[in-house]
Amino acid sequence: MKLLSIVVPCYNEEEVLPLFYEEITKVTSQMAETYPELDFEFLFINDGSKDKTLEIFRSLADQDRRVRYISFSRNFGKEAGMYAGLSNAKGDFVVVMDADLQHPPAFLPEMYSYVRNGEYDCATTRRTSRKGESKVRSWFAMKFYKIMNRISQTEIVDGAQDFRFMTRQMVDSILEMSEYNRFSKGIFSWVGFKVKYMPYENVERAKGTTSWSFWGLFRYSIEGIIAFSTAPLLVAIILGMISCCASLILFIIAIICASGGLALAGLITLIGGLDMICTGILGQYMAKTYLETKGRPIYIASETEESYRSKKAASGL
Numbered sequence: 001m002k003l004l005s006i007v008v009p010c011y012n013e014e015e016v017l018p019l020f021y022e023e024i025t026k027v028t029s030q031m032a033e034t035y036p037e038l039d040f041e042f043l044f045i046n047d048g049s050k051d052k053t054l055e056i057f058r059s060l061a062d063q064d065r066r067v068r069y070i071s072f073s074r075n076f077g078k079e080a081g082m083y084a085g086l087s088n089a090k091g092d093f094v095v096v097m098d099a100d101l102q103h104p105p106a107f108l109p110e111m112y113s114y115v116r117n118g119e120y121d122c123a124t125t126r127r128t129s130r131k132g133e134s135k136v137r138s139w140f141a142m143k144f145y146k147i148m149n150r151i152s153q154t155e156i157v158d159g160a161q162d163f164r165f166m167t168r169q170m171v172d173s174i175l176e177m178s179e180y181n182r183f184s185k186g187i188f189s190w191v192g193f194k195v196k197y198m199p200y201e202n203v204e205r206a207k208g209t210t211s212w213s214f215w216g217l218f219r220y221s222i223e224g225i226i227a228f229s230t231a232p233l234l235v236a237i238i239l240g241m242i243s244c245c246a247s248l249i250l251f252i253i254a255i256i257c258a259s260g261g262l263a264l265a266g267l268i269t270l271i272g273g274l275d276m277i278c279t280g281i282l283g284q285y286m287a288k289t290y291l292e293t294k295g296r297p298i299y300i301a302s303e304t305e306e307s308y309r310s311k312k313a314a315s316g317l
């Protein structure tokens, strides 16, 4: 038998979870018929939700032995949720997907067909359109991929998603990257392996609202650049050199025209500004290094289906 772990990070998903569970069990029972060698486990992550997500996990664990969950002590972010899922999944194959049905469970059988015989190590969807997304957001996303792929050695495919069906080997490689600042789009691509991209049209969230604000996404993209490229450090050096040359020229002009006052003022602000940019860029890397050296845990679990079940058994319910 082969075990397929289905990892689902959830943050305030009470509205959509029952629907997700219904859909996913429908698809998995179909898969069990076509592929009798398959067993399933559902590994839900509660990323510090403020709604009834955890209560829903508990009741799913009550009715379905295949349901496992990890509940975080607070919100650690989706990256931490995926990491917790991957490191606790027991499957020979692991799939990571969103709870909101934007990653349609109906893709699973086809994904499995690519990975099953070792033809590919990973199957993932790639959206061909950004339908249902604001123009500004799409524009920034496009720019982000352009800049990222120009300055980083790790290629990040535009439209690639966190909906990934992977072999145990690939999952273990991802787990070997134990960095604290996790940028999954980069990590998935950095480990390599043979990846099958399946094109698909973007679908809207089934219920609930997205937890990504525009600034949240902006910060996340900066994170990605810092985590996978040191090019901004080079920008700092180049800017510094340009400003040195400029100041030299300005000095010469100031001496020739003998009207130093204004030139000097301009010069000071110019250098000050550049200095701040450079310090800022350096600071970004310093901050990341600082967090990495602390070796903090990526997440802290406060409850799992195991602790819940044994507590229930102990209280004789």
Ligand code: UDP
Residues within 6 Å of the ligand: 008, 009, 010, 011, 012, 013, 047, 075, 076, 077, 078, 081, 097, 098, 099, 100, 102, 205, 209, 210, 211, 212
């Ligand atoms: N999510 C999470 N922690 C967070 C934010 C989101 O685990 O801090 C989960 C969320 O429950 C969902 C998935 O990550 O299953 C994608 O989130 P969302 O749909 O809000 O993002 P979008 O699809 O708009 O990119």
Ligand code: MG
Residues within 6 Å of the ligand: 098, 100, 102, 205, 210
């Ligand atoms: Mg979504």
